[in-house]
Amino acid sequence: MKTLPEDFIQYTQELMGDELFQQLKQGITEGEAPTSIRINPFKCKEGEDAAGEPIPWCPSTGRYLSTRPNFTFDPWLHAGKYYVQEASSMFVDLVIRQLVHKPVMMLDLCAAPGGKSTAVRAALPEGSLLFSNEPMRTRSQILAENIQKFGHPDMIVTNSYPRDYKKSKLQFDVILTDVPCSGEGMFRKDDGAISEWSLQNVDNCWHLQREIVSDIWNCLKPGGLLIYSTCTFNAHEDEENIAWICEELGADAIALNDIDEAWNITGNLIGTDIPVYRFLPGKTRGEGIFLAVLRKEGEPEMEKEDKKKKKDKNKDKGKNRGNKGKCLQVPTDWLKSSDYETIAEDDNFYAIPSRWKAIYEDAARNLKVIHAGIKLGTSKGKDIIPDQSLALSTELNTEVFPQVELSYEDAIRYLRKEAVNLPADTPKGYVLVTYQQMPLGWEKNIGNRANNLYPQEWKIKSSHVPEEPCVISKK
Numbered sequence: 052m053k054t055l056p057e058d059f060i061q062y063t064q065e066l067m068g069d070e071l072f073q074q075l076k077q078g079i080t081e082g083e084a085p086t087s088i089r090i091n092p093f094k095c096k097e098g099e100d101a102a103g104e105p106i107p108w109c110p111s112t113g114r115y116l117s118t119r120p121n122f123t124f125d126p127w128l129h130a131g132k133y134y135v136q137e138a139s140s141m142f143v144d145l146v147i148r149q150l151v152h153k154p155v156m157m158l159d160l161c162a163a164p165g166g167k168s169t170a171v172r173a174a175l176p177e178g179s180l181l182f183s184n185e186p187m188r189t190r191s192q193i194l195a196e197n198i199q200k201f202g203h204p205d206m207i208v209t210n211s212y213p214r215d216y217k218k219s220k221l222q223f224d225v226i227l228t229d230v231p232c233s234g235e236g237m238f239r240k241d242d243g244a245i246s247e248w249s250l251q252n253v254d255n256c257w258h259l260q261r262e263i264v265s266d267i268w269n270c271l272k273p274g275g276l277l278i279y280s281t282c283t284f285n286a287h288e289d290e291e292n293i294a295w296i297c298e299e300l301g302a303d304a305i306a307l308n309d310i311d312e313a314w315n316i317t318g319n320l321i322g323t324d325i326p327v328y329r330f331l332p333g334k335t336r337g338e339g340i341f342l343a344v345l346r347k348e349g350e351p352e353m354e355k356e357d358k359k360k361k362k363d364k365n366k367d368k369g370k371n372r373g374n375k376g377k378c379l380q381v382p383t384d385w386l387k388s389s390d391y392e393t394i395a396e397d398d399n400f401y402a403i404p405s406r407w408k409a410i411y412e413d414a415a416r417n418l419k420v421i422h423a424g425i426k427l428g429t430s431k432g433k434d435i436i437p438d439q440s441l442a443l444s445t446e447l448n449t450e451v452f453p454q455v456e457l458s459y460e461d462a463i464r465y466l467r468k469e470a471v472n473l474p475a476d477t478p479k480g481y482v483l484v485t486y487q488q489m490p491l492g493w494e495k496n497i498g499n500r501a502n503n504l505y506p507q508e509w510k511i512k513s514s515h516v517p518e519e520p521c522v523i524s525k526k
């Protein structure tokens with residue numbers, strides 16, 4: 052049985068009242084964290100569905116599973132066909148679908164490991180561009196990995212601080228700040244969150260959260276949306292910060308529609324009329340999160356912007372802004388569509404959707420961009436080695452590469468970066484290996500053997516192999 056910190060009990064009981072607090076306490080100490088996944092709609096065939104019960108606030112892609120499979124040994128997870136995410140966090144799906152109806156520029160400022168970024172990307176209208184940022188270097192690498200597995204081309208991953216964004220002067224229609232917090236909402240799942248908790252840390256967190264939002268505020272367009280979330284319960288990091296943002300920075304909180312009472316979402320706990328959404332374990336079926344949506348004061352400058360875009364488009368007509376010399380080296384048919392420009396950086400080639408190349412260039416000048424669009428490959432001598440990002444991209448033209456379908460055992464061997472031999476009649480050169488038709492990565496077939504090109508940093512490290520594959524698909 053978990054023991055909660057005394058200071059936490061005292062404060063939270065006062066904040067919530069006895070009945071709600073007892074429900075929460077029981078949820079944390081005795082309840083079980085539900086297992087859930089979110090399927091990647093861009094990697095599912097029409098009519099294909101995942102097993103499990105739909106998550107009510109994310110019914111198209113979120114599923115509760117009745118057991119917890121050993122996800123590490125499911126090749127589909129590595130192929131980006133789904134993401135393991137706790138259910139409450141999928142609430143951003145509802146927020147985006149309800150409030151964003153035209154293509155936008157969005158920033159997920161505190162994004163690693165990428166759960167909310169991929170959820171948001173799936174919900175945004177096509178034509179939107181999503182920046183996914185994480186200031187901590189190691190975590191930003193994990194974020195870039197998960198974004199590449201998700202495979203959507205309209206994403207830029209950066210490893211920068213909010214203050215770097217402030218200097219960049221980039222402007223966004225929507226910003227999500229899933230800020231670092233004291234983590235009370237993780238008490239059920241993670242004993243470490245309990246041992247690291249202290250009143251002092253709560254105090255440090257709400258100060259840092261205000262600094263983060265202040266730093267990024269000028270990057271939000273007038274009339275733009277700020278989605279603020281934490282995974283903690285105390286009002287300092289939640290309602291009090293929301294009130295502070297509204298008053299000091301200038302914003303209004305927005306109430307969401309169609310919130311079913313049966314979901315048992317809890318509202319504002321400090322008696323103000325600001326609409327906020329709290330997911331409490333023991334009450335709502337998921338872990339603890341807090342979320343509020345704010346609209347920045349001011350009128351959206353839509354008309355002005357649309358005119359400017361038109362002007363810029365005309366200015367660019369007939370102008371090839373790609374790196375011509377290097378462009379020629381990348382086969383033009385590796386992608387399904389030709390709406391891309393190839394960018395060469397050192398030995399690496401990226402395909403950037405043409406419509407946002409100017410924004411990419413702006414970002415690259417001002418921020419540390421660690422991934423953008425689709426990384427096509429790396430040149431080595433006269434060769435271009437196709438990249439893992441290309442293999443997992445939804446834009447890959449699978450028809451131009453020979454393919455070999457792997458058995459479950461070989462797929463796991465491949466994902467562990469062990470040698471996997473290909474059938475004798477496989478053509479020499481780069482071969483796309485798949486598992487149940489999902490691309491996993493590349494091998495280079497050199498005749499008598501094949502080199503496994505799976506990224507070293509992504510490989511499965513455990514030597515265990517389960518007898519049965521984990522099955523997420525509906526039979």
Ligand SMILES: C[S@@+](CC[C@H](N)C(=O)[O-])C[C@H]1O[C@@H](n2cnc3c(N)ncnc32)[C@H](O)[C@@H]1O
Nearest residue numbers: 161162163164165166167187190229230231263
């Ligand atoms: C709650 S986690 C984000 C989880 C993520 N949104 C998801 O759904 O997968 C908060 C993130 O903020 C990052 N962070 C820490 N300090 C930050 C800062 N000063 N500015 C922005 N992000 C920061 C942390 O490293 C962490 O990855």
